[in-house]
Amino acid sequence: MRHSTRIAVGPVQFRIGSDWRAPVAALERLYAAYPQDAARPADATVRLFAARPWRRWLRPSVQIGGDFVVPDALPLPLSMGLLAAEMGMNLQVALGWRRHLLLHASAVARDGRSVLMSGVSGSGKSTLAALLGEGDWRLMGDEFTLIDPASGDALAFPRAVSLKNEAIAEMAARVDATRLGPLLAGTPKGDICHLIPRADAVAAMHEPARPALLLFPRFGGATAIERLGEGEAFVRLTEASTNYTALGEAGFEALTRLVRAVPAFGISYPDSAAGLALVEQLWAEAER
């Protein structure tokens, strides 16, 4: 490919190739402070290429490829090349990673212990993790958390946080503008802006944290806490894992151990402040 870069996010070394300079330049800016190791072989490859040769110039549209492809994925316009790159990185990890149990969950850590927050898009897991990561928590990741089958520890995957819609203004009011990527307006997921995690979160990205609290947030509605049994947490996490089936018995063992060791709650909250308060309250109770 004409343009390429390498990015290490947690245990995953990405190689990203692109027909255009712009998406690679945008990634290099977001990931400038991440550790670089040019000699390390790539675990996952993402390719951003023109859907047709002439499309590189004329109404350019970006097709996402790599080790794994989704046949029906629509190309995105070049103005959303950064989004295509991020989607490509997520896709390669979601479909290809086998070393750890991959959970579709955000995570934050404090004192070597972690809170995992699992939910669908719109549940607020990403915004909650980003807000906690600006306080006295270490952001481990806003999208994926990796569970080590051998130790049961959570490993960070702190890619740039994908802020969506209302969350963009909420974070922009709190962080330095240099930590925000370009605004990608009107994407298939609404408006998107990437937030560069704090330097301490990036520096600590290889430090595992023992799971201590498992939350299933739901944004909207009155504040509520519902204790979930081990079986329900297990079911929800198998649904939230992209590689549970591929891991076979190792995945089964990692998940049964996780839901037995860690208390699980469903939480509903009307706004971010209420959500943050619930996390702190349940964390304090889990510590006792």
Next chain:
Amino acid sequence: MADPVYRAAPVEALRVERLGELTAIFDRRSMQTHLVVSPLPEILEAMSGEACNAALLAARLAASFDLPDAAETRAILGERLRELASLGLVEPA
């Protein structure tokens, strides 16, 4: 009523983990995870990898559980055996 015999999965083929009200069963042959509720785990345990029909199962379970009228129990157990067969955890002998 016919009381067919089912052969249980070999004990080493299954990994059974109780998770509160649910029991997760990993079948090493199919790599599938099954989530079941009582009395399916108890039935599998009572079969202990052997061939059983509902009458034999009822006799074994009666040793551990307080079971109602024998005919009714056998009918229920026959139904549960068919469910286990549909999951591939037992098969017609």
